[in-house]
Amino acid sequence: MQVRLGIGAILVAIFLVIHAIPNWVSSPSNVGNIVLSPLFWPYILGALTGLVGLGLVLSGWRTAQGGPVNEPIPDPRAGAIRLAGFAVLMVATFRAMPHLGMVWTSMLAFVALAFLVKTRHPAAAVICAVVVPLILYAFFAHVASVAIPQGDLVRLP
């Protein structure tokens, strides 16, 4: 794992130095001294990332163990499916928030997550899914004066 991590860091560094910094960091043409340029710091960080990646590769090759290992879980395939489901849930939450409003979206996200992880207390999950976003709405909208997105459908006082 250490070697792969190191290779990943080197690839990131190469990408930064060759593509990302020249294209996505702009610098005025009249900067006289390179150390004052907006490009200087990202280049330094890119180079250091490459060096650390190299260090990880070399230390990974030198040590026999190959780095720390993650604790295994009973069913990794089901875990991966749940992770994918959660990623979809996050994207859906982000997309739905401006249209449905934060309160309703949070309620749906709460229920979806609780059922995604197969809660043993479905009734409590549904009650919490309704109550928690409403309490948070009351606090942030009426105490902290935050303009919580209301959405296009049902508006709260």
Added chain:
Amino acid sequence: MSLIDSVMAGLSLVGNWEAFLSLAIGIVIGVVGGAIPGISATMAVALALPFTFPMEAINGILLLLGVYKGGIFGGSIPAILIKTPGTPASSATILDGHPMAERGEAGRALGMTLWASCTADFVSNLALIFFAGFLASFALSFGPPEFFALILFSLTIIAGVSGESLLRGALSALLGLLLATIGLDLVYGTNRFTFGDPNLMGGLNFIAVLIGLFAIPEVINMVWHPTGHVGKVQKLGSKWVTFAEYKRCFRSIIRGSFIGVFLGSIPGIGAAPAAFLSYSEARRKSPNKANFGKGEIEGVAASEAGNNGVAGATLIPLLALGVPGDVITAIIIGAFMVHGLQPGPMMFVLNVDIIYGLFIGLILSSGILFVVGGLAIRGFRPVADIPKRILMPMVLVLCIYGVFAVNNNIFDVGVMFVMGWIGFVMGRLHIPPAPFLIAFILGPLLEDNFRQAMLMSGGSPDILLRGPITWFFWALTVISIVAITRGTLRAGRAKG
């Protein structure tokens, strides 16, 4: 302003029930948060942060400091009762605390935890009061080259001590520094990695990054392994700690408190190493050293004194220099920023009332912790029984509201989600998140001071070595890099 005037100004800020209540609520939240495995003190502080937005600055900061102190103590409760540290700082407490719980002496162990924690917390707060002002007055003479050298030193310490591997810690810090470059350039105002999106021009929202990095990965971990948290809760038992036992352990508690104060005042070291060092020193000096690891109450006292001794001392570099002492104080910087305050030596000049208000509040916090902690020990079982598969959806919803509330911007919620996945992947790759966050905070300061120094000198690097203060920090930087590298090489050789 004289000392008496400063104290009176501080008292005028905290001499009211709102401040007292904020501190007490913070300690309760911290103890409960620290006591729930999976909700560490760090996460509790991060989640509480958005709720401080509508509060007065002093009350908001006191609430977060209460969460911090309560969280460090609260972490010891599950460490003793279910052999799962609520926070990494409580790892050393397991060594003797859990064997005591297995013997039916959990109440005695937790009682000693409470007494040692409050004593160490008090010592740490006194150290903060005595040293922060002195250090700040010294730091008032710092210019950009001195701050650059100081921040560089802080970064080397952080990269070296916050993980199993120096290189992984360094990689984490570099990722944080890289992410901190997003936004408009500090000097010329040109775009850096903004892709023309106005949401990115001000840089990534600090609170979205920190909540994404510390709270969301716990939710994702629970999705990955929903039943990974189940543990057996031990009974408290009928035995309770006695004053004679406290007296017997007092020397270890005071030694541990000073170890905590010393390590806590060095940016980046944090509570867990202090707890282990305090524990090993107590074992070395104790006449009962053979009992250590088998349920020796002095071991519990020493480890708790070590980790709580850090809690006030980490605020020394934060308040005096503007450099966070550990990851939790890095989050507390967010509260200062939200209220338009910039921690550092100038705060001792411009906001001396807040500084002294915090000092007074912190002194009170040790007493409140004693009361709240005593109740929490008896009430742990219902806290431990909160189903995690309901708790984590709650955390998700809290995060969404909290992050949105910072700027009223849904984009920040997206940043938090992305950071959550980055934090999860970092966890799977054993890359520690703490250096990332601290580097993300220190990155702009490092670059800003470097470029200001270069502007002052017309581009000559000689200015970075312009006087004894910069020499001192450069020497410390070199020494720490050499020490960390030697330690890593030795550890590598020992592993074979």
